[in-house]
Amino acid sequence: MATGGGGYADILRAPYAARLLMGTLVGRLPHATGPVALVLFTRAEGGSYSLAGGLAAVYGIATAIGQPLLGRAVDLHGQLRVQLPAAVLSGLGMAMLAAVGIGSLPLAYAAVALAGLFTPPLEGGLRALWPSVLGREDRVHRAYAVDAVAQEIMFTVGPLLITLFVSLWSAGAALLVINVIGVFGALTVVLSKPSRAWRSAPRDAHWLGALRSPGLLALLGSFFFIGLALGSITVAGVAYADDHGRESVYGLLLAALSFGALVGGGVYGARQWSGAPERRLRVLVALLALGYLPLALTPGVAAMTALSALSGVFLAPSIACAFIVVDRHAPSGTVTEAFSWLVTTFGVGAAAGTAVAGPAVELGSTSWSFAVAGAGGIAALAVLMATQRVLAVPGRSQGVAGSVPGAPARSAENDRNGAAEPGFSSGPEA
Incomplete structure (x- = not known):
């Protein structure tokens, strides 16, 4: 049985592990703060809570639709070609909302829908990378626990961060800053060697x-x-x-x-x-x-x-x-x-x-x-x-x-290119 501190430190010391985890968390900040940011922005613009709720609902629905579609695109075309353009388009959607405000409701709803639909699937992408970045089965499982705990931190700290930005500048500026930070996080992930090398295993064509x-x-x-x-x-x-x-x-x-x-x-x-x-x-x-x-x-x-x-x-x-x-x-x-x-x-x-x-x-x-x-x-x-x-x-x-305990983690994704190695590989989950 591994001790928590040593086990977690072992994970974060693995090549690229800390960068991928932190980059993913930072890249997902716009999603974690989206509903709160929309409420604060709408109220600052003089809109009602009903309008704020409507914008947040559209954002949530668009995100729910976009995640599996973009996830499939990542499996087909790789992380760099999908994650980064998606992050930029999502950020542009929120930037458009900050620019047009709520004076034109069709434009406001369209901007929010764009931001939600193109929220990059960084969460799924990170979990696809863990096996070849960490190697052993026990390390991958521990990384999943770290991932789950990190989500709790992000969804707790994120709303506090957006509130701080609003108090320092304005709701519109906070919207822009948090999305710029999100693009930077996505960039940190997709430019890493494991992410750039990632390729999906062959798949059977099925709708x-x-x-x-x-x-x-x-x-x-x-x-x-x-x-x-x-x-x-x-x-x-x-x-x-x-x-x-x-x-x-x-x-x-x-x-x-x-x-x-x-x-x-x-x-x-x-x-x-x-x-x-x-x-x-x-x-x-x-x-x-x-x-x-x-x-x-x-x-x-x-x-x-x-x-x-x-x-x-x-x-x-x-x-x-x-x-x-x-x-x-x-x-x-x-x-x-x-x-x-x-x-x-x-x-x-x-x-x-x-x-x-x-x-x-x-x-x-x-x-x-x-x-x-x-x-x-x-x-x-x-x-x-x-x-x-x-x-x-x-x-x-x-x-x-x-997989066999103590051996490099393997999956159907890894089998195409051989066993995954700690650090990175040319396999799909690297």
């Missing part, structure tokens, strides 16, 4: 692409409901803060949830796990669902903060384990697209959660809106339980998770 894998569909169905649970918590948290008369309570609850995820992800990634990841994922999602259920009790602030932290403990481990399952079930030549579908499904589920939790508060109470999160967790587990047989048969016989 469904990654979605022709029954196991991947089962996983996506489960993570739609996990996304729903998280989306409902964001709305329920606002309602809880209103009930207690302090806006700061909302930030406290989300910070506690993120802290729990950081702790859980850190502990999970610090050791090697035996057995099939599909079976382990069922256990993790069951524990995640159990963590969501007590939130409906809505006790006092101190107890609610503790429950929020508890509800986050198994989030990052569940996501990290899901990454392994995606790699095992993605058809050959579709790895980036498969990871991008996970991003899309999770995002659509979160949007559905916010849509359901709002009426739950108005028709019932804050407890009802938190109950939506519990129901989402149970539904996610039910999907995994109902599809055990489908998930028991990996779509690829030599996925990262199925």
Whole structure:
């Protein structure tokens, strides 16, 4: 069993690993801050909350559509040819919004749609690179945990960063700066040697692409409901803060949830796990669902903060384990697209959660809106339980998770060009 600190340091010392991780996080800042940035910009321009919500919804829908399409393009044409142009076009969309404002609503909506549609699939691209950058199976699995934890940090720090930029300059300037930073992050990734050398494995022509894998569909169905649970918590948290008369309570609850995820992800990634990841994922999602259920009790602030932290403990481990399952079930030549579908499904589920939790508060109470999160967790587990047989048969016989411990990580993606080597290779996941 590897220790957390040494194991994580070992990953970050690998050639290109730290650059790829940090570049991806920086490149995804526009996506992490998009909804908040749109609300702040719209309000600064004198627009209503309804308009802000409409722009944010269009951005979310466009991103959900664009991710798997761009992911498939990456698998077909490589990372450099897709990721960088996408990042530039997405940034130009937000720049256009900053320039035209909300005076012309068709132009504003078109700008936001452009920004969302061309959000680069950096997240899926990074996970496609990990096996050949890190080599061994255990290092790849630990990198997935680092990846999941880093997401929690990004989605916590990102909104704070955009708020800081607004206070320093203006909402329009903040929109421009955060997207320039995002392009710089994408550039850092795609100009690296592993990214430039990356080529996808041969793929069978099929219009469904990654979605022709029954196991991947089962996983996506489960993570739609996990996304729903998280989306409902964001709305329920606002309602809880209103009930207690302090806006700061909302930030406290989300910070506690993120802290729990950081702790859980850190502990999970610090050791090697035996057995099939599909079976382990069922256990993790069951524990995640159990963590969501007590939130409906809505006790006092101190107890609610503790429950929020508890509800986050198994989030990052569940996501990290899901990454392994995606790699095992993605058809050959579709790895980036498969990871991008996970991003899309999770995002659509979160949007559905916010849509359901709002009426739950108005028709019932804050407890009802938190109950939506519990129901989402149970539904996610039910999907995994109902599809055990489908998930028991990996779509690829030599996925990262199925490689020999201690040997270089291999997958159907790597098999075309030979075993991956630490650092970089000319293989597809390098």
